[in-house]
Amino acid sequence: MKKVMGIAASSGIAIAKAYELKAPDLSFEKVTIEDTEQEVERLDQALAISKQELERIKEHTRKEIDEEHAEIFSAHLLVLSDPELVNPMKDKITTEKVNAEAALDEVATMFIDMFKAMDNEYMRERAADIGDVTKRVLAHLLGASFPDPALINEQVIVIANDLTPSDTAQLNREFVKGFATDIGGRTSHSAIMARSLEIPAVVGTKDITSTVAKDDIIIVDGLEGNVIINPTEEEIETYRNKQEAYAKQQEVWAKLKDEPTFSSDGEQVELAGNIGTPDDVHGVLNNGGEGVGLYRTEFLYMGKSELPSEDEQYEAYKSVLEQMGDKPVVVRTLDVGGDKELSYLDLPKEMNPFLGYRAIRFCLDNEQVFRPQLRALLRASAFGNLKIMFPMIATLEEFRQAKAILLDEKEALVADGVKVSDDIEVGIMVEIPSTAVIAKQFAKEVDFFSIGTNDLIQYTMAADRMNEQVSYLYQPYHPAILNLVNTVIEAAHKEGKWVGMCGEMAGDSIAIPILLGLGLDEFSMSATSILPARTQIRNLSKEKMVSYKEEILAMGTAEEVVEFIKEKTE
Secondary structure, eight states, rough: OOOEEEEEEEEEEEEEEEEEEEEEEOOOOOOBBBBBHHHHHHHHHHHHHHOOOHHHHHHHHHHHOOOHHHHHHHHHHHHHHHHHHHHHHHHHHHHOOOHHHHHHHHHHHHHHHHTTTTOOHHHHHHOOOHHHHHHHHHHHHHOOOOOOOOOOOOOOEEEEEEOOHHHTTTOOOOTTTEEEESSSOSSSSSHHHHHTOOOOOEOOOOOHHHHOOOOOOEETTTTTEEEEOOOOHHHHHHHHHHHHHHHHHHHHHHHHSOOEOOOTTEEEEEEEEESSGGGGGHHHTTOOOOEEEEEGHHHHHHTHHHHHHOHHHHHHHHHHHHHTTSSEEEEEEOOTTBBBOTTTTTTOOSSSSGGGSSSHHHHHHHHHHHHHHHHHHHHHGGGSSSEEEEEOOOSHHHHHHHHHHHHHHHHHHHHHTEEEEEEEEEEEEOOSHHHHHHHHHHHHHOSSSEEEEEHHHHHHHTOOTTOGGGGOOOOOHHHHHHHHHHHHHHHHHHOOOOOEESGGGGGGGTTTHHHHTTTTEEEEEOOGGHHHHHHHHHHHHHHHHHHHHHHTOOOOOHHHHHHHHHHHHH
16 A cells, blocks of 8 residues: 555545556657748648547537536637747748747747746646647647547546646546546646546646556545555545545535525624636535635736727626626736736836736736726626725725726716616735735725735745745744734724635635634635535634634744644534
């Protein structure tokens, strides 16, 4: 028996024999060619065949999974038709007289590296989409055949270096009981689709393909993020019991889908979901979300050759608001710049983009980008319960300036006879320590706070969360972080305002009891975390958690906090 650790990407437990899904050999040599027209024609043929295949996979996904996941392949098809990607390949063939394989590889690598460098996990994972699509084209240029997961016809656990979205979409739930990969993260398309298929998955194991042999019996524990290779009979029995317990747990969660969120002593909080696109609303509602606590609007702007129009934005915001009905939707205004590049904007290269020209700083300096977004939001506000939130606010002046522009646009729309809601709350993300420190002053002017812990932690601890050498300092339970969160909540409540949290910490099982005790009003998290969080809160006494508050805030280390919470809640 051997245990391999990874990232729990899709919950559940699977026990079956291993099936290794190997990518074809895509090695090639860069050569000089004379007939550039013929080489461009080769590229066009490979693109055309790849498009036909993706259309078939898209249709299969629509039938076997749903329309929403089929749209992933619409995005892949757009990549293959994107002149910004394809034309540089053809130009390289023509001007540098290189073979199509080399041109494809060099241009694709440039785009992949650009996406991977972004400080946004979603965008980094989109690099995998470009890799998936271009590998398919390369295989056709080389005459290699791509693996076909749809042909699997026995119960297996798929093992792979990485599972592309097209691989995942072809998995047959009847036979594929789970998967494990060397690389990948929780926000990769394959992980998202695994959750939709309800196939247990562990990703990012680093070396599962080199550790597992063909036909090994393995257990994928998507609850803990472990893979057990060739377990004993006793271990198999233990995990079968764990499987049954999890199935019963899911039945309990499902009963809570339409229930409000109360602690065991009757105190109510709100559990909301974080989304990036209108399609994500489906997941929030299916998992019992009571609102959208963070709509990341930057995805409307990315992967395009120009800014989205006001009407395009309006349709997206309206769609989310209509789907959510009277449930609240907190929309974060554009959060790009610095590390999140938009190819069509001339953004400066910066030494330290984390502390640079981004989010509200960029928007206040580029009103021609900011105002259309605000107009689109205001127009959409008539269709639901909209709340607008400004990101990266460091000073009161920034908030006042942003709100003044919003009110200016509202006045203009109303004057033109456009219906705009009179009940739009306007708040800010608290992700900069200076804002948390003077939360008292902000609380007099904002309608709400939403704490963005992902950035608040790295700014407070002066530790880049992307830097593995200092990753030990990324500590959500550090007393410094908890004291800042407490400062924000106390300041807001004193002024009768509410506080949400939309960072990863909001759905964390250790953090939830602490946050309940600190008085957090709204917890916003990934959709699949909502029902487990609701179950946990129903078993917690808020009064008891409040009684621990001062003791926790006085602690010296994150380890002490974790030990204390485990002792008090287990």
